[in-house]
Amino acid sequence: MGHSKINRGQEGIMFRTYAIAVIVLVVGAYGIYRLIVRSSVPPTPPTQEEIAGLAGCLTANGAKFYGAYWCTHCERQKEEFGDAAGRLPFVECGVEGDVSLQSDACRDAGITSYPTWVFADGTQKVGELSFEKLAELSECPWGE
Numbered sequence: 001m002g003h004s005k006i007n008r009g010q011e012g013i014m015f016r017t018y019a020i021a022v023i024v025l026v027v028g029a030y031g032i033y034r035l036i037v038r039s040s041v042p043p044t045p046p047t048q049e050e051i052a053g054l055a056g057c058l059t060a061n062g063a064k065f066y067g068a069y070w071c072t073h074c075e076r077q078k079e080e081f082g083d084a085a086g087r088l089p090f091v092e093c094g095v096e097g098d099v100s101l102q103s104d105a106c107r108d109a110g111i112t113s114y115p116t117w118v119f120a121d122g123t124q125k126v127g128e129l130s131f132e133k134l135a136e137l138s139e140c141p142w143g144e
Contacts, residue, residue: 046131048082050142054131055087057140062120066106068094071114077128 058065065088067074078085093106093114102111109118113126119137135142 046143048084051081051131052084052087054135054140054142055081055084058134058138059087059089061138061140063089063134063138064109064118065090066093066109066111066116066118067114068092068099069096070094070099073128074115077115080128080131
C-alpha cells in the first residue's frame with residue numbers, strides 16, 4: 001500500500017530533531033516563566049540610609065536641583081527623599097509673594113521649568129527623576 005519505510009539513518013535524524021525541539025521549547029518556556037515571575041515581584045524599596053547617601057552624593061558631585069516653593073512636582077521630588085530632602089542640592093527659584101518672578105541664581109542659570117536638575121557635566125533634565133536616573137547622571141552609586 002503506500003507505506004514508506006524509514007531507514008535507521010533517518011530515524012536517528014528525526015529523533016535528534018525532536019529532542020532538540022523539545023529542549024528548545026522547555027528552555028523557552030522556562031525563560032518566559034522567569035520573566036513573568038521576576039516582573040511580578042516588586043523591587044525592594046530603598047532604605048532611608050540609601051536615599052540619604054544618594055542625596056549627599058548628588059551634592060558632593062556638583063548636581064543642582066532647581067525648583068520653586070509653589071511647584072508641586074518639586075515638592076513630590078523632595079518627598080521621595082523623605083528625611084534626606086534637606087541634604088539635596090536644592091536651589092529655590094521662586095520669589096515669595098509673586099509666582100511670576102524668579103531668583104537671580106535661577107535666571108542666571110537659564111532655568112525655565114521646574115524641577116530642573118543640572119549635573120556637573122552640564123547635562124540638564126527637567127521633571128521628577130527616579131533615584132536610578134539621578135544616580136546614573138551624577139555618577140553616584142545606587143542599588144549595588
